[in-house]
Amino acid sequence: MAQYDIGIDLGTTTIIIAVEGKGVILNQPSVVAVDNRKDQVLAVGDEALAMVGRTPNYISAIRPLKDGVISNHMLTRELICRFVNKVYDSRLIKPRVAVCVPAAITGIESDAVVEAVVAAGARQVFLIDEPMAAAIGSGIDIREPAGHMVVDIGGGTTDIAVISLGGKVRATSVNVAGNTFDDEIMKLVRSKFNVAIGLRTAEELKKQVACCKPSTFTSSMEVKGRSLLTGLPQKFVVKTEDLYEAVMPLVEQITVAAHQVLEKTPPELAGDIFTDGIMLTGGGSMLKGLDEYMSQELKVQVRVSPDPINCVALGTAHCLTIGEELETGFQDATPRLGRR
Template structure:
């Protein structure tokens, strides 16, 4: 009888599975134990300001950015890698958990990734948001550690590896050895700053106004931080600042290279800063192993070439760079018992029972 009820409950998804969440400024990825990455959606929430009701979350809410009537607002509850709107973050996590779990009797354990430099207040906000969203226990893992695991690096060896994780709100640079972070920094310069730089450049150079979504499309299509061998050109539609009317113009990859130079230089400086403070033995390991880049920002054309040229160290972009952190949380889920008893040497093993 018991086994029969278990089979029925399993079919109804009543028994919850543990979940790993890459809670990014731009995108949320959810990993479900035994299934892999099952959700990859923008971290955007659309809310009715009058009733406070959530109208849409993720991709549907993303399509509403800049296009909503007065009573509806589409917001991004995370800014620069941390929670800027606690209530909306909690409700967003709750919606995503419900989307991947459906109806369930038992609360899941949840592993959430956080930037390598985060205050205790910010940590507590993430833990509380996850707990209030329906998690039984919340574990925090630093993003560079999860990114390294997801990129296939064996972090438990006595061997230095340098990981550069460029997300939407923050860039984390960390040297990892023996399962922990030896030296690291986290700067609030990442994908969003690239978009802002493109918007400012187009306004200054072409006297036109474009939105963040158009800027992101430019970044993905013709964006580069290292000179391309062949010039790429893209047609863009925006609003002329002189007439206030729609206008079509073209932008080239060389223009975007100039626009992104200041932002990309800040990331290169962060890599230099970490390398300068890394013990000599580990620096030798990094020279042999190379630098590994993860995160959506690392996919901007030529970023690996730029860092390699500035540091003299071979640099590669990890396979499935966008999902590396999510896959790293998945690996942590598989070793959750070790995290609970403290035998797994991950940087942040804080947990909280509701």
């Protein structure tokens, strides 16, 4: 029944949907455009993202997920419904849907996720922790008796877990991730150059120019923004060294969190991790020099997943096939609806 199984990476910035055997079939921003006069959804995904920063006052481009969890239930339901209907149009058989959630999600937050997915037409809903899904999607066999460590840097949160025999041994979650980097880059440009830039420009700087020490990578990018001194449009150049001040404190926080998880890991599993290394996943893992910096600080080889963007969605879809062999971090959440 794999053709009726859908895996959803419900990310703060992006929603990715995958089907076992077919791979990723949808990748769109988790943005909803709303007409406030009529309280009506105008667009979702790519169409809504194109409106960010360009809409009249009565239209809002909203991200209904914050730090990996639902902050606006109604808009999240609308977002999921439209995306699921795009990829699954059978009216005869409703799909089984697995959704990845942050490792530190609360019961109330996960109930909201389940309700939104059922409203989209799912007959059965499963929840899987992001680090578990990321490991599976990166080709790690988490069912074997060996320790594996995953650091999943998403848009809203960074989830860190040590996994063995299909279950989590140690895990933590920190609210430092891709969006935090964007915010700090915006603040730094504002204070250093006296120019205001938008989130999309900050994201491009993060992807194209930003880097962690001690990497020798260097680059620059011409940026356009609004001068805080004159109020007029301004063009200037941002270099890699300009962004160290914004990037490095956040990288250090993620590395410290990973170090704390390693400190609490049983010795045998720590030995496995020393041998096999640490896997970085999520869009934030693609920050230049991050693997090199963490390897140096943690004294363990750190490598980036072969498919860091899509591995969570791919692992989420695959978990429906191997779910019975997973001990923790994977659950059938459909019965929760009976409590309401």
